[in-house]
Amino acid sequence: MSNPSMQDPSFLRGLTQPRLGRRDAFRVAGLSAAGLALAACGVKGKGVARPTTSAQAQSEVEKYWADKVKNGHVDFANWPLYMDPKQPELKKFTKQTGITVTYKEVIQETPSWFAKIQPQLAAGQSIDYDLMVVTNSIQLTQLIKLGYLVPLDHSKMPNFTKNVGERYKNEAFDPGNVYTVPWASGMTGIAYNPKYIDTPPTSYAALWDPKYKGKVGMMSDSQEIANFAMFLLGIDPEKSTPADWDKAAAKLREQRDSGIVRKYYDQSYIDPLAKGDIWLCQAWSGDVFQKNLSDGTDLKFVIPEEGATIWTDNFMIPKTAANPVDAITLIDFFYEPVNAASLAEYINYVPPVPTAKEFILADAAKASGDDKKTLEMIAESPLVFPSPEVYSKLRTYRTLADATEQKQFESTFQPITTS
Amino acid sequence: MSRVRAALTPYALIFPGGVWLAIFFVVPTVVMLSLSLQSGNVADGFVFTWNWQSYVDGLTNYHDQIIRSLVYGLAATVIQIIIGFPVAYWIAFKGGRHKSIYLFLLLLPFLVSFVLRTISWQFLLSDNGMLLGPLKNIGLLPDDFRILATPYAVIGGLAYNFLPFMVLPMYVALERIDPRVLEAANDLYAGKFQTFLRVVLPLSLPGVFAGVLMTFVPASSDYVNASVLGGTSTTMIGNVIQNQYLVTQDYPTASALSFTLMALLLLGIFAYAKALGTEDVLEVAAR
Numbered sequence: 001m002s003n004p005s006m007q008d009p010s011f012l013r014g015l016t017q018p019r020l021g022r023r024d025a026f027r028v029a030g031l032s033a034a035g036l037a038l039a040a041c042g043v044k045g046k047g048v049a050r051p052t053t054s055a056q057a058q059s060e061v062e063k064y065w066a067d068k069v070k071n072g073h074v075d076f077a078n079w080p081l082y083m084d085p086k087q088p089e090l091k092k093f094t095k096q097t098g099i100t101v102t103y104k105e106v107i108q109e110t111p112s113w114f115a116k117i118q119p120q121l122a123a124g125q126s127i128d129y130d131l132m133v134v135t136n137s138i139q140l141t142q143l144i145k146l147g148y149l150v151p152l153d154h155s156k157m158p159n160f161t162k163n164v165g166e167r168y169k170n171e172a173f174d175p176g177n178v179y180t181v182p183w184a185s186g187m188t189g190i191a192y193n194p195k196y197i198d199t200p201p202t203s204y205a206a207l208w209d210p211k212y213k214g215k216v217g218m219m220s221d222s223q224e225i226a227n228f229a230m231f232l233l234g235i236d237p238e239k240s241t242p243a244d245w246d247k248a249a250a251k252l253r254e255q256r257d258s259g260i261v262r263k264y265y266d267q268s269y270i271d272p273l274a275k276g277d278i279w280l281c282q283a284w285s286g287d288v289f290q291k292n293l294s295d296g297t298d299l300k301f302v303i304p305e306e307g308a309t310i311w312t313d314n315f316m317i318p319k320t321a322a323n324p325v326d327a328i329t330l331i332d333f334f335y336e337p338v339n340a341a342s343l344a345e346y347i348n349y350v351p352p353v354p355t356a357k358e359f360i361l362a363d364a365a366k367a368s369g370d371d372k373k374t375l376e377m378i379a380e381s382p383l384v385f386p387s388p389e390v391y392s393k394l395r396t397y398r399t400l401a402d403a404t405e406q407k408q409f410e411s412t413f414q415p416i417t418t419s
Numbered sequence: 420m421s422r423v424r425a426a427l428t429p430y431a432l433i434f435p436g437g438v439w440l441a442i443f444f445v446v447p448t449v450v451m452l453s454l455s456l457q458s459g460n461v462a463d464g465f466v467f468t469w470n471w472q473s474y475v476d477g478l479t480n481y482h483d484q485i486i487r488s489l490v491y492g493l494a495a496t497v498i499q500i501i502i503g504f505p506v507a508y509w510i511a512f513k514g515g516r517h518k519s520i521y522l523f524l525l526l527l528p529f530l531v532s533f534v535l536r537t538i539s540w541q542f543l544l545s546d547n548g549m550l551l552g553p554l555k556n557i558g559l560l561p562d563d564f565r566i567l568a569t570p571y572a573v574i575g576g577l578a579y580n581f582l583p584f585m586v587l588p589m590y591v592a593l594e595r596i597d598p599r600v601l602e603a604a605n606d607l608y609a610g611k612f613q614t615f616l617r618v619v620l621p622l623s624l625p626g627v628f629a630g631v632l633m634t635f636v637p638a639s640s641d642y643v644n645a646s647v648l649g650g651t652s653t654t655m656i657g658n659v660i661q662n663q664y665l666v667t668q669d670y671p672t673a674s675a676l677s678f679t680l681m682a683l684l685l686l687g688i689f690a691y692a693k694a695l696g697t698e699d700v701l702e703v704a705a706r
Contacts, residue, residue, distance in 0.1 A: 038449070038452060038453040038456065038467060111665070111666040112665060112666065115664075115665030115666060115668070116665075118461075118668075142461070142462065145462055146461070146462060213563075214563060214565065214568075256651050256652070261650075261651050262568045262650050262651070263568045263649070263650040263651060264651065272545075275545050275546070275547065275548070276546060276547045277545055277546045277547075277565075277567065277568075403460040403462060403463065407460070407667075407669075410667050414662065414666070414667060415480065417651075418484070418654045418658060418659050418662050419483075419651055419652045419654055
């Protein structure tokens with residue numbers, strides 16, 4: 001070694017390794033501070049456990065309702081085409097109880113409604129509504145799981161206890177009606193405009209028929225499109241497996257890629273159907289009747305021979321509601337059979353009160369002419385009061401148990417509509 | 420004392436705007452960057468884990484929509500330049516004393532809500548509506564012809580909705596051209612066409628650049644036009660982000676996609692500035 005300094009280990013280290021100067025130290029500190037800032041932005045989980053025993057449930061009910069009083073007003077959020085625009089039931093309610101109701105048809109689709117209210121509910125802020133109607137769905141399960149809903153005090157709902165139909169007491173998404181009670185049920189089937197379609201569709205295959213290319217409307221809701229494809233493939237959606245979902249998704253992609261689907265809609269499908277932009281589409285059973293009643297259109301609705309899904313739209317009170325007592329009073333009001341009947345006469349959806357049928361028939365007996373015929377038709381309609389045979393063909397939505405399953409389901413079907 | 424005050428004045432002037440930007444731009448951007456690197460779900464919460472996978476997932480699942488958004492944005496921008504430049508030119512040089520009226524007319528649609536304007540196109544362009552219905556009846560168009568639910572409707576909507584943002588900066592650039600420069604061109608034996616090509620056009624380019632900046636960026640990230648006027652396979656990245664954030668509630672993927680889009684748009688803008696030979700992008704945009 002000619003140069004002894006080369007052997008000095010510290011000199012070697014100095015040559016081969018970068019030295020940390022003061023400036024670098026600041027830089028590293030700054031970077032780690034930025035890292036900390038990033039890490040500090042984590043979003044806390046909001047999950048709460050469902051009460052497991054009835055005593056626990058009862059104590060939660062008592063804890064919530066103990067200090068709540070009647071305020072004389074209720075803000076009610078609902079879907080379009082879900083009540084006579086003249087709101088006769090609400091007027092009657094105000095007359096009976098002195099509680100005024102602000103009724104707004106602001107819900108167009110379950111996921112987007114959930115997205116709208118979720119941040120406020122997470123922050124414990126009011127969503128400006130005391131009462132809302134949400135379909136059994138991934139989002140409804142989440143509302144319950146996240147603790148956003150008020151546990152309902154059944155002692156404040158005598159009419160509900162007395163009149164609700166047996167099949168609504170133990171629905172998979174909320175057994176025992178702890179947080180929700182039904183507003184109405186309906187089926188998802190096929191609606192068509194007879195001005196453009198001569199032979200009424202009887203099977204889901206019609207929505208895959210190339211002769212309606214560009215004139216078919218599907219829904220943007222993942223569960224709705226999934227169910228249709230599964231019925232077509234002979235799969236029971238209620239008991240479907242992830243392998244079935246893949247098959248259904250392939251069928252839906254085929255339908256989309258061959259140009260048959262014009263567009264994926266929320267509840268806005270009804271106007272294009274009436275205008276003729278689409279000729280047939282996925283639809284909810286009552287919408288078509290109301291559109292016909294209110295705008296004089298002549299649209300038709302069929303339950304395909306393969307069967308159909310039945311869903312339930314449910315009353316619920318958000319945790320941040322300002323007027324829960326007034327809201328629960330209004331809920332119970334709709335469980336008086338005469339009120340349930342008057343609602344069903346207009347909206348043509350399945351009332352959760354089976355005895356409403358007698359009141360509709362009684363109204364029909366009093367009426368005359370066309371009104372009489374319409375009311376009799378409603379009372380006998382399998383879409384409003386399904387017979388046991390019809391019920392046997394109806395399936396409910398697949399309940400998605402946990403976050404992993406939900407994610408798998410969504411990632412299978414959502415890319416189809418956002419192509 | 421007055422020297423101290425003079426030294427503080429610039430800070431005092433920047434303070435309100437600075438605080439505004441810090442609260443409503445810097446903080447959300449940091450939060451979004453953080454979210455894009457987290458993993459979890461809404462019910463159980465999100466935890467920061469340097470989860471770069473969201474970027475990979477976003478790009479593999481939605482590269483089609485990203486490319487489509489840039490293409491639609493670009494197409495809308497080109498249409499706007501073609502339509503907008505003559506308008507700006509005409510108002511600037513031939514507008515005379517009614518210039519302000521023409522500018523007001525240009526801005527008039529802005530008095531109607533953006534969404535409503537787009538929905539009105541839905542009525543106008545409906546398959547059997549007031550525009551296509553008569554044309555189909557007299558046999559000029561085949562029965563299954565449609566504009567709604569096609570890419571053309573979406574690009575048309577984008578071009579229409581952002582047009583004033585393109586015309587105004589071009590108008591400002593053109594209006595500022597000194598008439599003496601044009602006279603000088605004339606004196607030097609440049610014909611009308613040569614004057615336009617060698618004098619007016621180069622002088623208007625900063626305006627065009629500002630216009631592109633103000634229309635290409637919002638048009639590429641728009642989601643209203645695609646959801647109102649589009650059909651299948653016209654989904655833009657804005658719709659995907661909205662869906663990921665609000666419907667699926669996959670905040671990390673939504674944030675990662677937002678950042679990817681932001682990066683791509685910035686890259687595009689700088690590449691364009693470079694191609695134009697502009698040294699300082701921001702300065703040009705501000706002019």
